[in-house]
Amino acid sequence: MSTAIVTNVKHFGGMGSALRLSEAGHTVACHDESFKQKDELEAFAETYPQLKPMSEQEPAELIEAVTSAYGQVDVLVSNDIFAPEFQPIDKYAVEDYRGAVEALQIRPFALVNAVASQMKKRKSGHIIFITSATPFGPWKELSTYTSARAGACTLANALSKELGEYNIPVFAIGPNYLHSEDSPYFYPTEPWKTNPEHVAHVKKVTALQRLGTQKELGELVAFLASGSCDYLTGQVFWLAGGFPMIERLPGMPE
Ligand code: IXW
DSSP states (O other), X not given: OEEEEESSXXXXXXXXXXXXXXXXXXXXXXXXXXXXXXXXXXXXXXXXXXXXXXXXXXXXXXXXXXXXXXXXXXXXXXXXXXXXXXOOTTTSOHXXXXXXXXXXXXXXXXXXXXXXXXXXXHTOOEEEEEOOSTTTSOOTTOHHHHXXXXXXXXXXXXXXXXXXXXXXXXXXXXXXXXXXXXXSSSEEHHHHTTOHHHHHHHHHHSTTOSOBOHHHHHHXXXXXXXXXXXXXXXXXXXXXXXXXXXXXXXXXXX
């Protein structure tokens, strides 16, 4: 029996990860900010009886609660979210950057900080950060979010160096244009699947010309967590359909 944790489960890559890990036989403990409210937690438990919602919010408390309820943590999926705000550098407040770093770097760091000792003792575990493909293809005027995400990708790579001897692979999955269904983080059905201008944009900037699905994200998470190819560690997987698509220079010969 294996215990997995998925954070921010209702958002970004949360549901794809949790449902697929559960299908693969993991007991999946789920964090979400909304689970602070008892009725939200109960509603989630009723809709998804195969998943285990947790009310704890602080990383160390969450790890402790999951460990005592479901046993040692085998898989950590730190699925981090932050509302990106586009601004030129002289318009951002310095605090905007601090906020992005707190949510996108400190949070996964704190989770690993809390879970590492039990994984090291057992010499087993898998750690996956869901980050972003924006460091691979940065947009103009999104410096805070993009750089904070880049730090999380590097954190995964750096941790892979020290946790390798304990048989703990560490990965980052960097999505972009991942359909988030009814969550605002980051490509909900409205408008990204419905508004013709948004659909045309996705077609243009991704080589595969469409949004990625929760199912596709879940397949990668489950594969990386499965241990079936444990000679991998430290990679950042850009799960972004070939974003950013670079078009041919105008005027170049055929
Ligand atoms: O920044 C994102 O969306 C902004 C609209 C994508 C996310 O990093 C994965």
